[in-house]
Amino acid sequence: MHVRMVQLRLMLLVLALPVMLAACTQPTSPPGGAGGDTPRRWRIGMSQANNAEPWRQAMNAQIAAAAVRHPNIEIEFTDARQNNAQQIADVEAFLSKGIDLLIISPNEASPLTPIVASAFQRGIPVIVLDRKVKGEQYTMWIGADNRLIGRKAGEYTARWCREQQRTPCTVIELRGLEGSTPTQERGDGFREGIAANPDVRIIASQNADWLAERADALARVLFEANPDVDVVYAHNDPMGIAAFNVAKEQGRDTDAILFIGIDALATSDGGIQAVRQGKLDVTYVYPTGGAEAIEWALRILEQRETPPREVILDTEEVTIANADAMFQKYGGRE
Amino acid sequence: MSRSIQKTWLAILLLFALLPMLAVGGILSWMGSDLQVRQALSVQDQIALRSEALLANFVEEALMEMNILVRSPGFVSGSTDQRLELLARTIFERNLFDSLTVVDNTGMERLRVARIGITPPDRLTNRAADPLFSAAISAERPVFDALRFNPLSRELSLPIALPYLLLGNPPQVLIAEARMNRVIEQVVNIPVGDRGTVSLLESDGRVIAHRNRDLIGRTVALSDWSSEHQTLAGADGTTVLMTLRTFEIGDYTLGIAVEQPLDEVYQPVIQNMLVIATLIALMTLAAIAGSIGIVQTITRPIQRLAHVTKEIGAGDLTQRIPVTRNDEIGTLQRNFNRMVENIVAQQTAIAGRNNELEQSLQEQRRLFETVQQLSIPLLPVWEGVIVLPIVGHVDAQRGQALLDALLRGIAERRARVAILDITGIAVVDPAVVGILTRAMQAAALLGATPMLAGISATHAHLMVQQGVANLNVATYRSLQSAIMAAIEYDRTNGNLKTSTLSERRMRHSPS
DSSP: OHHHHHHHHHHHHHHHHHHHHHHHHSOOOOTTSTTSSSOOOEEEEEEESOTTSHHHHHHHHHHHHHHHTOTTEEEEEEEOTTOHHHHHHHHHHHHHHOOSEEEEOOSOHHHHHHHHHHHHHTTOOEEEESSOOSSSOSSEEEEEOHHHHHHHHHHHHHHHHHHHTOSSEEEEEEEOSTTOHHHHHHHHHHHHHHTTOTTEEEEEEEEOTTOHHHHHHHHHHHHHHOSOOOEEEESSHHHHHHHHHHHHHTTOOGGGSEEEEEEOOOSTTSHHHHHHTTSOSEEEEOOOOHHHHHHHHHHHHTSOOOOOSEEEEOOOEEETTTHHHHHHHTTOOO | OHHHHHHHHHHHHIIIIIHHHHHHHHHHHHHHHHHHHHHHHHHHHHHHHHHHHHHHHHHHHHHHHHHHHHHSHHHHHSOHHHHHHHHHHHHHHHOOEEEEEEEOTTSBEEEEEETTEEOOGGGOOBOTTOHHHHHHHHHOSOEEOOOEEETTTTEEEEEEEEEEOOTTSOOEEEEEEEOTHHHHHHHHTSOBTTTBEEEEEOTTSBEEEOSSGGGTTOBOOOSOSSOSEEEEEOTTSSEEEEEEEEEEETTEEEEEEEEEEHHHHHHHHHHHHHHHHHHHHHHHHHHHHHHHHHHHHHHHHHHHHHHHHHHHHTTOTTOOOOOOOSSHHHHHHHHHHHHHHHHHHHHHHHHHHHHHHHHHHHHHHHHHHHHHHHHSOOEEEETTEEEEEOOBOOOHHHHHHHHHHHHHHHHHHTOSEEEEEOTTBSOOOHHHHHHHHHHHHHHHHTTOEEEEEOOOHHHHHHHHHTTOOOOOSEEESSHHHHHHHHHHHHHTTSOOSOOOHHHHHHHHTTO
């Protein structure tokens, strides 16, 4: 009986050890919240899934830009290079280093759920950006609604077809990677949007897997097979720009075709610039949530606010009318 | 001695503790490996079943979609445009087919919608030569063909031909290319352990779907297509444990191969064996160290005892054994020390007695010497005259001493007369007379005139009785007279006023 007790205590000690160690590495919170004279410095870890994607670069840039406005934020970025194991290691490194808040844009939901949960269980607020993780073990999710964006693109198409009096109004769709959620949602939303105008008809649809070079090859075949095209709906800007270039190259009247893209990055080869150059007629901002993440991070850390579980970001329509302003707004440089 | 105890102990330990442990470990590992293989196969079976279910579900869904389409009112009784729109909606809304083609009983394409676009009427072709069409039209049931790779969409699609009847018309065939790629992607991405894979094989062993796209098109040499579990060189060349499941889509047979590298299958076993081996090694070390320790607690006191007994045997009785223990060995140590104490005590007692004896002996010797010195006093009574009084018993030894003393005295004193006074002599016997005679003869030889004084009546009587009265020297009754005679003799320079006993007897008689 006595031996059992000793064993039990030993086991408890062994179990408690990592917790105690973890507790030691945690920075101590200032008592009473915002009562100190000097504002506390907050260390934030930002784990990015893949820096190679321009949209994710934009996310990092927006986070960095927002953080610069708050001098008491110290932010560190990691790049998992589209590798789940790397991203898990990145978060573990943050945890052992000691951070006050974690922002993570997960590469994939399931593999990253446990590490996010373990950070959350240690009492570190976790803001998940864009892709979700499973379960409830995170503080909040900030992301955009792809279906909403698709629907807005569809509604714009329906309106444009009516204004242009195209009957029928034929649509070619360049989809993302089949099976990925954004592809599904952007496609379904678009179909909801065009339902308002029965003249709008999808006549061809192919998966270009988000890639401009695939879109280029497919657009050639699609334009060949379908001489009368009124609208090209691309699930992202690079595919739309590629289709525009093919149409131009084939000597089509590109002014007569509505080119729609999504993402609207304010980079030199991004969607907003493409609108300014007339390659795309309209594109939709797929917000990265970078600025919002920093805003919420401060509200959680300093105001001790309990954030909503989900913040769904609204999109913004970019046309030639507002392209310059939007380019400015999203920090684009000439 | 101690080494042999240790060796014996270790041998016993190895035989009765470690060998059984090794045996048990070996058996456990063997059982574990068997279990591991069975477990891996059961997991593979489940994955194969799940894959089959996914594929079968898709085929069923595609078929159902096609059936719904050909039975929908718009399709049955609608215009060509309406039917075309129905086809287009199915293609673009459902995303399930890559193309849908309506073929009449002559094989002529009537309507065709593909994801690439709606085929204009002038581009429609005749499919009469298409075996899929002819099979469907004759079989009057859905017919399937081998999976096709579409280079444009880079997708695998399953050709399905569904024959149907429209009221009052000859049978037509709806030919579809079902986008099976998505479900195939799902299947080949089902995780099988760490490095295992699910792949789809044609009946000739050609890989048509694999997670690693480089392996698509390779042929797996299946030794036996029918057997379910086999170990063979997998698609990437490594030896794998494979579960093969055939999946029938109509007449078309597809193989679902779930494989896992053998080394990965055995990995947990190897790990377990390593753990067991490490444990056994650690226990062996602990047992050896422990037994050496135990044996040494016995052998070390014995070695010390042996060393100390050797020293004591060599005579060093100061050696003691430190009492280090409180057990049987401690008792032995204490008893041994007590034994040594005892020996030391006895020896001390004996040495004391010896000392006493030695002292008394010394005393006796000193006394004896004194007596000896006292017994031979050589008295120089006058210039050239020495007296040797003989007192007590005279034996041969003393006689020799007397002789030595007399002669040394004559020589040292340059004595001309040596008087032997036998007044105090205890017994005169022939031996004593012999000694006296030899002494006087020796004195004479040294040039000293010997005289015998102090012959008592008893002595004389005795000497006569024993026939030794014929001494050829001057004899005197008392020492005084002898000394007087000697002095006179010295003064007269050699005229001895004495005579032999007989002469004197004669001389004295008249006076």
